[in-house]
Amino acid sequence: MNLRRVWAVAHKEWREIVRDRVYFLLAFILPPVLMLVFGYGVTQEVENVPFALIDEDRSALSRDYAHHYISSRYFDYRGQLTALRDADRLLADGRIVVVLVIPARFGEELTAGRRVVIQTLIDGTFTARGRTVLGYVQSINAAAAGDLQARAVMRRLGIGPAQAEVLLQPVRVEVRYLYNQELKSIWGVAPAMIMFILILTAPLLAALSVVREKETGAIYNVYASTISRAEYLAGKLAPSVLISFLNGMVLWLLAIWYFDAPFKGSLAFFLPATFVYVVCTSALGLLVSAVARTQQAALMISVILAVVIALSFSGMITPVSSLTGASHLLAQLLPAMYYHDLVLGAFLKGVGWRVLGWEVVVLAGFAALMLWATWALFRKRTRQ
Amino acid sequence: MSSVRAEHMIGARRWLRQLGVLTVKELRQLWRDRALFIYIVYIFTGQILISGGEMISELHHAQLLVRDGDRSAAARELIYRFREPYFQRIGEAGSPAAALRALDTGRATVVLEIPPGFGATLNEAREPAVVQLLVDTSKANLGYLASSYAMRIGAEFGGERAAARLSERGIDPGTLPAIENRARMWHNPELAEAWFSTISDLLSMMTVACLLLPAAALVREKERGTIEQLLVSPLAPFQIMFAKVLSMTLVTLLGTAVSLFVIMQPLFAVPARGSLVLLFALTALYAFTVAGLGLAVATFARNIAQVGLLVFLLVMPIIMLSGTHTPFESMPGWLQNLMSVSPLRYFIEIVYGILLRGAGLRVLWDSVLAMAAIGAALFALGLWRFRRQFG
Numbered sequence: 001m002n003l004r005r006v007w008a009v010a011h012k013e014w015r016e017i018v019r020d021r022v023y024f025l026l027a028f029i030l031p032p033v034l035m036l037v038f039g040y041g042v043t044q045e046v047e048n049v050p051f052a053l054i055d056e057d058r059s060a061l062s063r064d065y066a067h068h069y070i071s072s073r074y075f076d077y078r079g080q081l082t083a084l085r086d087a088d089r090l091l092a093d094g095r096i097v098v099v100l101v102i103p104a105r106f107g108e109e110l111t112a113g114r115r116v117v118i119q120t121l122i123d124g125t126f127t128a129r130g131r132t133v134l135g136y137v138q139s140i141n142a143a144a145a146g147d148l149q150a151r152a153v154m155r156r157l158g159i160g161p162a163q164a165e166v167l168l169q170p171v172r173v174e175v176r177y178l179y180n181q182e183l184k185s186i187w188g189v190a191p192a193m194i195m196f197i198l199i200l201t202a203p204l205l206a207a208l209s210v211v212r213e214k215e216t217g218a219i220y221n222v223y224a225s226t227i228s229r230a231e232y233l234a235g236k237l238a239p240s241v242l243i244s245f246l247n248g249m250v251l252w253l254l255a256i257w258y259f260d261a262p263f264k265g266s267l268a269f270f271l272p273a274t275f276v277y278v279v280c281t282s283a284l285g286l287l288v289s290a291v292a293r294t295q296q297a298a299l300m301i302s303v304i305l306a307v308v309i310a311l312s313f314s315g316m317i318t319p320v321s322s323l324t325g326a327s328h329l330l331a332q333l334l335p336a337m338y339y340h341d342l343v344l345g346a347f348l349k350g351v352g353w354r355v356l357g358w359e360v361v362v363l364a365g366f367a368a369l370m371l372w373a374t375w376a377l378f379r380k381r382t383r384q
Numbered sequence: 385m386s387s388v389r390a391e392h393m394i395g396a397r398r399w400l401r402q403l404g405v406l407t408v409k410e411l412r413q414l415w416r417d418r419a420l421f422i423y424i425v426y427i428f429t430g431q432i433l434i435s436g437g438e439m440i441s442e443l444h445h446a447q448l449l450v451r452d453g454d455r456s457a458a459a460r461e462l463i464y465r466f467r468e469p470y471f472q473r474i475g476e477a478g479s480p481a482a483a484l485r486a487l488d489t490g491r492a493t494v495v496l497e498i499p500p501g502f503g504a505t506l507n508e509a510r511e512p513a514v515v516q517l518l519v520d521t522s523k524a525n526l527g528y529l530a531s532s533y534a535m536r537i538g539a540e541f542g543g544e545r546a547a548a549r550l551s552e553r554g555i556d557p558g559t560l561p562a563i564e565n566r567a568r569m570w571h572n573p574e575l576a577e578a579w580f581s582t583i584s585d586l587l588s589m590m591t592v593a594c595l596l597l598p599a600a601a602l603v604r605e606k607e608r609g610t611i612e613q614l615l616v617s618p619l620a621p622f623q624i625m626f627a628k629v630l631s632m633t634l635v636t637l638l639g640t641a642v643s644l645f646v647i648m649q650p651l652f653a654v655p656a657r658g659s660l661v662l663l664f665a666l667t668a669l670y671a672f673t674v675a676g677l678g679l680a681v682a683t684f685a686r687n688i689a690q691v692g693l694l695v696f697l698l699v700m701p702i703i704m705l706s707g708t709h710t711p712f713e714s715m716p717g718w719l720q721n722l723m724s725v726s727p728l729r730y731f732i733e734i735v736y737g738i739l740l741r742g743a744g745l746r747v748l749w750d751s752v753l754a755m756a757a758i759g760a761a762l763f764a765l766g767l768w769r770f771r772r773q774f775g
Contacts (some may be wrong), residue, residue, distance in 0.1 A: 022686065026693035034700055041705040041715050041723075044525035048713040065563070076713065091570050092741045094733055110561040117564045124569035125736045127580040129711050134567050135532055141565040142539065148561045156555060165512075167549060171462070171542030172512040175531045178487055180521040188523060200696055208689045295688040296600040297420035303695065304427060304592055307703065311588070312435065317709060319526045321493070322444040325437055341490055348522040355489050 001234065005227050009235025013209055017239060027205065031197045031247040035254050038193050043185045044317075046132040051075040051098045054087060059107030068144045069100055074136045087121060097123045098133055110148060179348040187262065190255035191347040192316045194274075195339045198248055199281045199310050203302040205240040206285030211298040214289075223380050230375055237282055237371075244278040255347070264350030273346070273356075276363045277339040283370040284335075290377035315340045335366045402619055406627030407634070410601065414635065427589040428639035429647060435585035436578040436652045443529040445472045449483055449492040452476065456503025462515070465537050466496060471530075483518065493520050494530045509549055571740045578652035583735060584708040586643055590636055591728055594671045595699055597635075598628040599678035599691050607687050611774065621771050629675040629763075636671040637664060657742030666734050666752060673727045673759030676766055683769035702726045707733075730755040 018024055051069060055062050070077045078096060081087055090096035099121040109116045120137050124130035150164045157164075180187045210233075213219040222232055252270070255261045263270075285302055292298035311317060312327070314336035323331055331337050338359040345351045353360075415421055448471040452459050466473065474492060477483035486492035495518040506513040517534050521527030547557045572579050602625070605611040614624050641664070648654040656663070681698065685691040704710060705719065706728040712720065723729055730751040737743035737751075745752065 020687070020689070023690050023693065026690065026697070030693055030697055033697065037701050037719075038704060041701070041719050042710050043714050044528075044710075045714050046711045049711075050713065089747070092737070092743050093747045094737060094741065110563070113559045113561050115558075115562040115564060117566055120565055120567040122567055122569055123741075124572035124575050125580065125740050126708070126711075127572060127575045127577050130569055130572070130575055134569075137565060137567055138536075139532070141563060145561075145563040148563070152560050153550070153555065157553060166509060167553075168546050169539065169542050170506055170509055170513055170545050170549070171538045172514045173517055173535045173538035174514055175517045175519055175534070177519050177521040177527060177531070180527070183521055183528060188521075200700065201693070204689075204692050204696070208692060212687075212689070292419045294417050294420065294604075296597070296604060297417050297423065299600055299688055299692045299695075300420055300593070300596055301423050303596060303692065303699075304423070304431075304589065307588065307592060307700075308431065311703075311709065312585075315523070319444075319523055321446065321526075324444075327434060327437060330434070344522045345488075345490070349488055351488050 001228070001230055005231045006235045006238070009227070009232055010238040013236060013239045014242075017243075027201065027243055028247065028250075030201060032250055032254060034197050034200070035190075035193050035251050036258075038196070039186060039190055039254075039259050042189050042193075045185055046129050046136075047074055048076040049074060049097045049129070049133055049136075050078050050095060051100070052078050052081050052087065052090065052096045054081050054084065054099060054101045056104040057102050057106035061107035061110055062102045065106070065144050066100065066102065068140050069137075072136070072140060074133075091121060091123050094123065094125070097129070098137070100137075113152065186259050187348060188344065190259040190261040191343045192314075192340060194248060194251045194255065195277075195314060195336060195343050196310045196316060197251060198244055198274075198278060199284075199314075199336055200306045201247065202240060202244040202278055202281035203285030203288060203306055204299070205243060206237060206282040207288040207292070207298040207302045208285075208295055209236050209240065210286065210289035211292050211295050214293060215295050229378050229380060233286060233371070233374060233378065237279070237286060240282040240285065241275075241278050244282060245275055248274045248278060261347055263347050265346035266352055269352035269356070270343075270346045273339070273342050273360050273363075276360055276367065277335065277342070280335045280339075280363050280367040280370070283367045283374065286374045287370045287377075290374045309334050309336050313337060335363055338362050399620075399623070403623050403627055403630070406619070406623060407630045410627055410631035411634070413601070414597075414631070424593065424635065424639065427593065428586075428643045431589055432582050432586055432643045432647045433651070436582045436647070443470045443526075443533050446470060446493045446526065446530045446533075447491065448473050449475060449477045449486050449495045451480070451483055451495065451497045453500040454498045454502040458503040458506050458513075459498045462498070462538075462541050463496065465541055466534070470533050487518065487520050490520070493526060494518065494534065496534070506545065576652070578648075579654050579740060580708075582643075582648045582652055582654060583739065586640065586648075587708065587728065587732060587735060588703045590640065590667075590671070591674055591703060592695075592699055593639075594632055594636055594674035595678040595681070596691075596695050597678070598632050598675045599682040599685070599695060600688055601628050602679055602682040603685050603688055603691050606682075615774050621774060622767060625679055625767060625770055628679065629672055632675045632678075633668050633671040637668055640664070640667050654739065656739050658738035658744055660738075662745065663735065663738045666731070666738075666755075669752075669755060669759060670727060670731045670734075673755055673762060676759055676763035677727070679766035680762055680769060683766060683773060702728050724754075725758060727755050727758050730758075 053066050055066060069075055075098065081099070087099040091099065101119040101121065103118060106116055106118070122130055122133050122137070146168060149168055150161060153164045153167060154161060177183060213222065256263045284305070288298055288302045288305065292301055313331040313334045315331070320328065320331045320337050342356050342359050345356050448466050450463055450473060452463060471494065477486060477495065483495045487495060497516040497518065499514065502513050502515065505511060515538065517531060519527045519531050550557050569575055605614065649656070677698070681694050682691060685694055705715065705723050706726050733751045734748055737748050
């Protein structure tokens with residue numbers, strides 16, 4: 001490989017990018033803008049769930065019970081309904097997600113020490129939200145019912161509240177949250193966004209830079225020149241890696257300064273790891289450019305590829321341990337998952353080379369493999 | 385009178401024929417670009433297939449490390465309850481340091497610590513028997529799920545012990561007031577993930593394709609100068625733009641039909657409780673709306689690379705924040721307001737409404753109206769910019 005030729009291609013490429021003002025600006029504006037929007041918007045917490053009540057009992061006990069739900073910060077109380085038919089309509093509309101139905105004689109039965117069955121209707125359309133809401137409902141119900149039982153036991157055995165509680169619930173699970181004690185969503189989201197945003201832009205930059213020349217015919221200059229395939233590809237890779245790496249730094253600064261995410265690790269680990277990741281995602285773009293002949297195709301393939309990898313196979317939205325079968329395997333074969341672990345490790349856990357060195361090696365391996373594949377697929381002679 | 389009318393008829397017919405020819409030209413261009421064509425087929429088939437099997441929003445195989453300092457029968461029984469499919473026991477930690485290391489490396493997500501004397505405290509029933517759970521919350525949702533399942537397991541285990549203890553003290557647990565909350569899941573009683581994920585993926589793919597392809601097609605004509613040829617031909621700017629939208633709408637309708645009838649219904653039993661005619665009509669409206677946005681974008685871009693970045697700037701927030709990947713109610717108010725101009729926000733309600741909730745126009749009319757208004761505005765904006773650039 002002749003470094004001077006690589007430099008020439010890279011330099012020319014860089015010039016081209018800088019001259020296209022709009023493109024140049026967009027390449028640097030896009031990542032921080034997405035970071036800001038997603039930093040506020042992307043959350044896994046389910047809150048303010050629209051909630052309605054049908055109280056057919058209207059006793060002190062039923063009001064007391066319903067209050068447990070109404071006062072919860074997870075639910076957004078939208079008022080009482082009178083008939084199940086209304087609940088039907090509002091659930092079909094998606095305007096209400098949870099309806100609690102308290103039957104008649106609820107208070108009476110409970111006072112008599114009997115078991116009461118009540119119903120909660122939950123919209124299961126968005127499965128993840130439905131499951132979370134189910135969890136909320138169960139735990140609120142358990143707390144409310146536990147209170148009632150404790151009062152009954154206190155009365156009948158003549159004991160204090162603490163004792164009644166031990167009697168009814170002898171096991172206590174004390175949870176200690178490590179790395180993110182207050183379960184602040186943004187602490188996890190901001191670092192994950194570095195992974196997410198860098199896989200969006202880098203492949204696009206790299207893929208288009210080659211295919212543009214294919215489409216305009218400028219690539220015939222390359223075919224006819226003495227430059228080798230490897231030199232040409234390396235020259236094309238360099239500017240995209242540089243831009244994406246700079247963007248990575250900007251995103252890192254935004255995460256720690258603007259979103260106050262803790263960075264417990266060392267830059268001596270994070271910087272090289274990010275560099276390898278950026279090479280890896282840019283190489284993915286080059287690989288796309290080897291397959292696509294038009295910019296339209298290159299654009300479409302790299303955009304959708306990035307969206308799919310980032311959304312489904314990175315572990316950001318669905319943990320990789322929750323994936324099954326082919327998807328689980330696929331996640332292991334794509335780079336996003338490794339960098340997701342890396343970036344969270346460097347931010348929240350403060351671990352470095354010793355613990356996550358292997359992930360960096362895997363990423364480097366991916367990059368090498370993809371670059372090799374691009375090199376093998378790239379022809380200096382058009383096929384007949 | 386009648387001759388004027390006949391002339392109008394001929395004019396209209398020619399106008400339609402021109403539009404048809406242009407649309408066929410667009411479709412041919414797609415078909416000829418093999419890489420692109422194969423990819424479009426993939427996003428409506430293979431991608432939907434993968435998404436149907438990919439996701440479990442329940443806790444699944446959370447890696448659990450145990451440190452049993454008690455070794456009583458009660459401790460063993462409690463540990464035994466942390467089982468598949470929620471937890472996967474990966475062994476015992478020798479020391480607290482080893483447990484922390486396992487969490488650091490990500491080998492374990494949860495560590496369950498049972499202190500010495502747990503069994504004895506439980507038997508005496510004078511104070512609560514405490515176990516500790518260390519949870520890795522660097523991935524916040526996973527950590528939250530793991531802790532809530534663990535607490536539920538602890539509560540169940542404790543509840544059974546409590547029943548025995550109460551009987552000893554002369555209280556029949558059956559005579560205590562109890563509330564059983566029978567939750568019923570509407571629209572998806574078994575909470576089949578594939579019903580949600582295949583639809584959500586289809587909507588995402590459709591949005592990217594409808595936004596990107598017409599925009600790229602228009603900019604390509606601009607870049608190559610072929611747009612000039614079209615403009616000097618007897619075609620109206622509206623026809624040139626509309627043909628691109630029309631071809632993409634056709635592709636989207638066909639793709640939706642394929643993924644619905646070939647993948648989603650036969651393989652994942654996704655129901656269609658509402659009217660399919662309505663679904664396809666509104667899909668066409670959505671494709672039209674998003675394609676209008678694509679064309680508007682294309683008028684701001686000078687080359688395909690710019691289109692790519694602009695599309696990302698729009699499409700990622702639209703996909704991520706319209707309500708399938710993030711619970712909409714949890715977002716801050718200003719962002720909810722901002723996202724009310726996203727057509728996907730309404731289309732999500734429409735598609736899930738028709739397929740899963742069996743909703744009709746009577747329920748969905750406000751979403752339809754909002755989407756149509758956005759579509760008309762975007763298309764008008766695109767056309768106005770286009771006319772100004774090339775008029």
